[in-house]
Amino acid sequence: MASDRNQRxxxxxxxxxxxxxATYGQVAALAGLPGRSAARQVGYxxxxxxxxxxxxxxxxxxxxxxxxxxxxxxxxxxxxxxLEAEGVSFGLEGVLDLAKYRWDGET
DNA sequence: CTTGTGACTGTAC
DNA sequence: AGTACAGCCACAA
Numbered sequence: 176m177a178s179d180r181n182q183r184x185x186x187x188x189x190x191x192x193x194x195x196x197a198t199y200g201q202v203a204a205l206a207g208l209p210g211r212s213a214a215r216q217v218g219y220x221x222x223x224x225x226x227x228x229x230x231x232x233x234x235x236x237x238x239x240x241x242x243x244x245x246x247x248x249x250x251x252x253x254x255x256x257x258l259e260a261e262g263v264s265f266g267l268e269g270v271l272d273l274a275k276y277r278w279d280g281e282t
Numbered sequence: 283c284t285t286g287t288g289a290c291t292g293t294a295c
Numbered sequence: 296a297g298t299a300c301a302g303c304c305a306c307a308a
Binding site: 232 | 288289290291292
């Protein structure tokens with residue numbers, strides 16, 4: 176059973192339009208998570224996701240514009256492929272242009 | 283109840 | 296520029 180905060184985060188992530196990405200801090204702020212460690216809680220919320228989750232967690236990236244460090248060890252490229260399929264361009268370092276793809280926070 | 287860890291961020295050197 | 300430190304919250308043992 177997930178906490179309400181986690182569901183709140185998932186709901187927000189699910190609101191991210193295709194071709195856009197949001198940082199943990201961005202999601203945290205939009206989710207209304209108080210405190211300075213909100214980003215951590217967002218990361219934890221995503222970590223608690225199920226394998227059958229419908230949440231496009233791959234659209235959530237860190238402040239560096241890179242995908243999470245905890246991606247599937249078996250398919251680390253999966254997240255990148257999903258984003259590329261949405262029109263997001265990645266750099267050789269697996270970095271994307273946050274200034275261009277960063278979600279405005281509105282649908 | 284206490285301790286430890288974690289999908290992070292921001293500031294400082 | 297890249298690296299290092301501190302902060303805060305939630306969950307598991």
